[in-house]
Amino acid sequence: MGKSDHDTILVLDFGAQYSQLIARRVREQHVYSKIVPYTISAQEIRKIAPKGIIFSGGPMSVSSEGSPRPDEKIFSLGIPILGICYGLQVMSIMNGGEVKRPQKREYGFADLHVKKASPLLKDIDENVRVWMSHGDSVHALPDSFECIASTDNCEYTVIANDQSRWYGVQFHPEVVHSQGGTQLLRNFVIDICKATGDWSMESFIESQLASIRETVKDRHVLCGLSGGVDSSVVAALIHKAIKDQLTCVFVNNGLLRKGEADLVRTVFADNFKINLQYADAEDQFIDALKGLSDPEEKRKVVGKVFIDVFEQEARKAGDITFLAQGTLYPDVIESISPSGGPSVTIKSHHNVGGLPEDLAFTLLEPLRELFKDEVRELGKELGLPDEIVYRHPFPGPGLAVRCIGEITKERLETLREIDAIFIEEIRKAGLYNDIWQALATLLPVKSVGVQGDERTYEEVCTLRAVTSEDAMTADWFQFPPQVLQRASSRIVNEVVHVNRVLYDITSKPPGTIEWE
Numbered sequence: 001m002g003k004s005d006h007d008t009i010l011v012l013d014f015g016a017q018y019s020q021l022i023a024r025r026v027r028e029q030h031v032y033s034k035i036v037p038y039t040i041s042a043q044e045i046r047k048i049a050p051k052g053i054i055f056s057g058g059p060m061s062v063s064s065e066g067s068p069r070p071d072e073k074i075f076s077l078g079i080p081i082l083g084i085c086y087g088l089q090v091m092s093i094m095n096g097g098e099v100k101r102p103q104k105r106e107y108g109f110a111d112l113h114v115k116k117a118s119p120l121l122k123d124i125d126e127n128v129r130v131w132m133s134h135g136d137s138v139h140a141l142p143d144s145f146e147c148i149a150s151t152d153n154c155e156y157t158v159i160a161n162d163q164s165r166w167y168g169v170q171f172h173p174e175v176v177h178s179q180g181g182t183q184l185l186r187n188f189v190i191d192i193c194k195a196t197g198d199w200s201m202e203s204f205i206e207s208q209l210a211s212i213r214e215t216v217k218d219r220h221v222l223c224g225l226s227g228g229v230d231s232s233v234v235a236a237l238i239h240k241a242i243k244d245q246l247t248c249v250f251v252n253n254g255l256l257r258k259g260e261a262d263l264v265r266t267v268f269a270d271n272f273k274i275n276l277q278y279a280d281a282e283d284q285f286i287d288a289l290k291g292l293s294d295p296e297e298k299r300k301v302v303g304k305v306f307i308d309v310f311e312q313e314a315r316k317a318g319d320i321t322f323l324a325q326g327t328l329y330p331d332v333i334e335s336i337s338p339s340g341g342p343s344v345t346i347k348s349h350h351n352v353g354g355l356p357e358d359l360a361f362t363l364l365e366p367l368r369e370l371f372k373d374e375v376r377e378l379g380k381e382l383g384l385p386d387e388i389v390y391r392h393p394f395p396g397p398g399l400a401v402r403c404i405g406e407i408t409k410e411r412l413e414t415l416r417e418i419d420a421i422f423i424e425e426i427r428k429a430g431l432y433n434d435i436w437q438a439l440a441t442l443l444p445v446k447s448v449g450v451q452g453d454e455r456t457y458e459e460v461c462t463l464r465a466v467t468s469e470d471a472m473t474a475d476w477f478q479f480p481p482q483v484l485q486r487a488s489s490r491i492v493n494e495v496v497h498v499n500r501v502l503y504d505i506t507s508k509p510p511g512t513i514e515w516e
């Protein structure tokens with residue numbers, strides 16, 4: 001881990017749920033930020049030479065045994081530090097202060113009163129509402145610190161040691177509910193740390209293009225294109241850097257949504273003029289899935305056939321050295337979870353980990369420093385259409401896990417039509433971007449209906465739409481009733497073999513987003 005080209009702010013992660021949010025807020029100030037485990041040594045930090053350090057919050061109490069402490073030599077580096085919540089407390093007790101647990105946990109809004117002017121509080125109103133969430137609080141100030149702002153329940157809410165340029169805040173400036181939070185982070189990063197705000201998407205593109213060219217030289221890169229945001233952006237970026245030295249493989253597994261294969265071909269082969277190997281493997285996938293209904297078995301089979309097809313395509317592509325992957329920053333942040341160590345996840349839908357040894361490619365992962373919203377911004381800059389950049393997530397095994405029960409070409413076709421109508425109605429209502437993910441699922445039951453004078457006995461489908469931040473938890477989306485009404489009426493009228501439509505109102509947990 002060496003010094004990067006840009007000014008860097010290091011976020012030391014003490015296990016807070018908000019560490020990624022802190023890093024993103026810093027990047028919004030056009031300053032590059034990087035999350036590292038709190039165990040990083042002062043020596044390693046010196047090598048990175050950050051302009052500033054932020055200690056994140058964390059779930060532990062500083063007084064409990066074994067609670068995390070950073071390397072104490074960090075305080076001799078002469079680098080500005082901002083401690084947030086647990087970060088403030090740990091900085092306090094390591095510098096002669098005291099932390100205690102008051103009778104009541106404080107959770108929610110509090111009114112912050114500024115007591116003393118400080119570079120950290122520049123341009124922040126004297127009274128603002130901030131978001132607090134803590135058990136412990138600082139009870140006696142650390143050496144050479146002074147109190148610069150308080151709330152009614154917590155005297156030492158913001159403390160400062162201007163000489164060392166060390167600051168601590170008990171509230172969470174990174175959450176949007178904290179008034180003045182963005183300004184406070186800006187004051188720290190720009191005014192106190194003197195970081196140059198020159199991290200931007202254009203500069204990222206420029207440095208990545210140079211780095212891709214330097215890595216690849218005259219060799220060749222293969223990229224598995226799924227039509228999703230990440231692989232599309234990777235392909236567009238690498239193509240911009242090395243043009244014909246990139247070959248993309250798009251596997252049509254017969255489990256895609258309506259129009260998806262055409263969209264990928266139009267955007268990448270026709271518009272971008274990327275070398276695109278299109279593998280029509282529909283029959284291979286459907287044959288392999290015959291008779292399977294267990295969700296994990298379906299996933300395994302889809303994964304295995306994908307590897308087989310991808311291997312064939314890779315051999316066709318000729319002499320390839322690199323395999324491009326859309327790995328993102330949240331996939332590679334070293335976690336301080338009990339398992340520890342770097343947690344690199346290879347995306348399941350391009351899981352090419354199973355390729356034979358003679359196809360041992362070197363991975364090229366140009367998005368590994370970016371958050372998802374930055375990837376979308378990059379996609380826009382590279383000229384990808386909104387239809388791809390703002391696409392809802394779609395699972396690797398595709399419609400296989402949305403076609404419950406027996407998978408046949410006919411049932412997949414039915415599901416594709418239902419899904420297309422549902423998404424079209426959502427778009428028409430202008431709700432697509434308010435929804436994290438919308439999906440239709442075909443159930444393994446039949447229902448009795450009546451159409452004209454005739455009794456029908458046909459398929460049942462469910463519609464599901466959820467809001468979410470990260471797919472870990474989700475709420476069902478509250479549609480205006482007429483949107484569901486239109487979707488339902490069009491589905492039963494336009495899609496042969498469907499006579500009943502349900503709307504799924506289960507949150508996650510306990511329900512998952514997908515049915516399987």
Ligand code: XMP
Pocket residue numbers: 299348349393394395396397437471508511512513514515516
């Ligand atoms: P669940 O259903 O677990 O899904 O709430 C969370 C998110 O992950 C997607 N998903 C998958 N993505 N391969 C993938 O690439 C899979 O096997 C898979 N299963 C679920 C799901 O669509 C949602 O966005």
